[in-house]
Amino acid sequence: PPAHSRSDWIGPPDKHSNLRPVIFYVPPEESALERRLREARQEAQASNQRFWARHNRAFRQEKEEFIYSRLKAKGLEMRDESGQKATLNAEEMADFYKDFLSKNLKKHLQYNRDWYKRNFRITFLMGQVALVRALRWLRRRKKNVEQ
Amino acid sequence: GLFVWRLRSTGVRQIPHRFVHLYHIANDRSITFQYFNFLKRMYVTQYNKDLSQRAKPKSDSIVSPFHELRQLDQEKKVVHKISPVSPVHQSWSETSSRNELREMKSAAETEDSVIPVGAGSKEDRQWKEMKLRLDDLPGILARLSKIKLTALVVSTASTGFAMAPVPFELTRFLVASLGTGLASCAANSINQFFEVPFDSNMNRTKNRPLVRGQISPLLAVCFAASCGVPGIALLTLGVNPLTGALGAFNIFLYTCCYTPLKRMSIANTWVGAVVGAIPPIMGWTAATGSLDAGALLLGGILYSWQFPHFNALSWGLREDYSRGGYCMMSVTHPGLCRRVALRHCLALIGLSTVAPVLDITTWTFPIISLPINLYISYLGFRFYRDADRSSSRKLFFCSLWHLPMLLLVMFTCKKSVLEKEDKGDLPGRSRERAMEIRLP
Numbered sequence: 230p231p232a233h234s235r236s237d238w239i240g241p242p243d244k245h246s247n248l249r250p251v252i253f254y255v256p257p258e259e260s261a262l263e264r265r266l267r268e269a270r271q272e273a274q275a276s277n278q279r280f281w282a283r284h285n286r287a288f289r290q291e292k293e294e295f296i297y298s299r300l301k302a303k304g305l306e307m308r309d310e311s312g313q314k315a316t317l318n319a320e321e322m323a324d325f326y327k328d329f330l331s332k333n334l335k336k337h338l339q340y341n342r343d344w345y346k347r348n349f350r351i352t353f354l355m356g357q358v359a360l361v362r363a364l365r366w367l368r369r370r371k372k373n374v375e376q
Numbered sequence: 377g378l379f380v381w382r383l384r385s386t387g388v389r390q391i392p393h394r395f396v397h398l399y400h401i402a403n404d405r406s407i408t409f410q411y412f413n414f415l416k417r418m419y420v421t422q423y424n425k426d427l428s429q430r431a432k433p434k435s436d437s438i439v440s441p442f443h444e445l446r447q448l449d450q451e452k453k454v455v456h457k458i459s460p461v462s463p464v465h466q467s468w469s470e471t472s473s474r475n476e477l478r479e480m481k482s483a484a485e486t487e488d489s490v491i492p493v494g495a496g497s498k499e500d501r502q503w504k505e506m507k508l509r510l511d512d513l514p515g516i517l518a519r520l521s522k523i524k525l526t527a528l529v530v531s532t533a534s535t536g537f538a539m540a541p542v543p544f545e546l547t548r549f550l551v552a553s554l555g556t557g558l559a560s561c562a563a564n565s566i567n568q569f570f571e572v573p574f575d576s577n578m579n580r581t582k583n584r585p586l587v588r589g590q591i592s593p594l595l596a597v598c599f600a601a602s603c604g605v606p607g608i609a610l611l612t613l614g615v616n617p618l619t620g621a622l623g624a625f626n627i628f629l630y631t632c633c634y635t636p637l638k639r640m641s642i643a644n645t646w647v648g649a650v651v652g653a654i655p656p657i658m659g660w661t662a663a664t665g666s667l668d669a670g671a672l673l674l675g676g677i678l679y680s681w682q683f684p685h686f687n688a689l690s691w692g693l694r695e696d697y698s699r700g701g702y703c704m705m706s707v708t709h710p711g712l713c714r715r716v717a718l719r720h721c722l723a724l725i726g727l728s729t730v731a732p733v734l735d736i737t738t739w740t741f742p743i744i745s746l747p748i749n750l751y752i753s754y755l756g757f758r759f760y761r762d763a764d765r766s767s768s769r770k771l772f773f774c775s776l777w778h779l780p781m782l783l784l785v786m787f788t789c790k791k792s793v794l795e796k797e798d799k800g801d802l803p804g805r806s807r808e809r810a811m812e813i814r815l816p
Contacts, residue, residue, distance in 0.1 A: 230503055230505070236507045237505075238503050238505055239503065239504050239589035240503045240504075241501040241502065241503070242582065246576075246577075247576045247577045247582070248573060248576050248577075249576065249588065249589060251589065252503075277573050281577065284699075285577070285699065288698075288699045319764070319765060320763070323694060323707075323710060325698075326697070327698070327707055327708055327710075329699070330697070330701065330702075330703065330707050333701060334701070334703070337639055338639070341639050344573060345570070345636075348570070348572070348593065352593045352594050352597055355593065356594055
């Protein structure tokens with residue numbers, strides 16, 4: 230993002246987590262409340278990034294392992310004569326999907342709780358910041374009118 | 377040859393822009409799309425990730441995506457495959473018919489070394505300023521409120537209103553429709569507010585406004601409140617308290633029950649089916665002011681319809697659901713998934729037969745609707761037996777036109793109020809009189 234910009238910038242989805250990173254603008258006259266908001270957002274971003282990158286990587290890895298083991302059981306190699314990667318059809322993959330989902334259910338429940346808490350907190354802080362800014366703007370306007 | 381990519385984007389003004397990009401992309405061969413993802417986006421339009429999201433009932437306008445799909449036969453499409461870090465395949469293939477489409481193996485998905493959530497256009501790969509532009513706002517809010525799905529929900533409610541055995545009142549009808557629409561917008565916005573990281577990880581939903589940072593969560597919540605509160609107020613004060621209560625309950629059910637439940641248990645599908653069944657009930661109560669058997673029947677028809685519709689659709693999204701942590705029958709209990717879909721297809725036949733018994737329609741309704749109900753049941757049976765992608769797709773697409781057609785037939789077979797009076801049908805007449813007293 231350009232140096233003179235006064236707003237946050239959001240980027241393309243991350244390769245591993247599929248989440249879009251945000252670069253937060255730090256205004257020189259940032260209040261304590263605004264700082265709390267920014268830090269909460271940064272923390273949430275980092276935590277989300279960690280979770281999904283790890284989760285997706287695990288998914289990819291376990292999927293590879295599953296395909297490999299299934300192919301081996303069938304007596305096939307990972308790549309056939311033409312060099313193409315051998316794959317399993319959707320029905321065979323279904324076992325893997327079911328298994329993966331149940332294995333990770335607890336992890337997801339925990340993550341859900343965390344995410345909801347963070348989301349509410351961030352939104353609440355945003356509300357507070359917006360309110361403070363609005364009041365400040367009104368006060369300034371009143372002063373201008375009086376002058 | 378000329379490769380034309382026909383994007384069904386939400387913003388029409390974006391299309392020419394995209395075309396230019398696509399010609400560049402075509403030359404670069406650097407960014408590729410999976411045709412399957414494209415298809416997913418096409419037929420999942422009303423679905424929402426929530427297609428992973430819950431479907432709210434649809435109505436007449438659903439026919440359009442189906443027609444669009446038909447046009448695929450005539451169009452040449454470019455099929456891209458995502459070029460991963462370790463290049464596996466970089467090939468261009470041209471699909472000119474839906475048959476070739478079916479031959480698209482899921483191999484395309486498994487070959488990638490990076491989770492293919494879709495590369496997006498070149499535009500997507502840039503850094504964007506997170507500043508709200510007022511001229512973008514209508515489009516953003518439309519996408520946030522899932523305006524197309526909302527329109528379908530409203531049309532289902534309108535059908536409920538129209539089927540009620542009372543004289544048609546235009547203002548009441550409009551107020552009820554508007555209130556329902558606003559309530560639906562609110563519910564959809566809150567749903568998206570809750571699901572940002574999950575939406576990012578699923579192909580169907582990764583282009584939502586909150587995911588892309590086009591709008592802040594605070595604004596999304598404010599928008600939801602500014603739709604929901606007036607919507608429910610309009611229903612409660614402008615129509616009747618019962619409809620308002622149903623509307624509020626439906627918002628609660630969708631946002632606070634269905635949405636979190638999606639990640640906890642497969643029961644979410646049943647809850648979601650109730651969410652879909654309530655709008656026509658609301659339409660009916662808006663007209664009559666009471667919860668009659670007719671309202672429940674209409675709700676029941678929509679409730680049953682949800683299952684073949686959703687279960688068939690979710691069959692093709694198992695990978696995304698599994699990775700995203702969504703508890704769906706198609707992943708955890710595939711046999712149950714197919715059984716339930718079939719069961720409810722058959723239930724539709726039963727419910728259609730009950731309609732004339734309750735004096736809502738004439739006996740021509742079950743007779744005329746039998747062919748389409750039998751057809752969807754047949755597809756449901758095929759899905760049950762074959763359990764593969766093609767049967768699930770067939771069932772899903774059938775459900776898209778089945779519902780509007782069923783509702784239309786129902787409306788045309790509606791038992792005329794006069795007819796009931798002539799037959800000396802006491803309950804009908806007394807209700808008429810009660811209506812006259814109640815109406816201002």
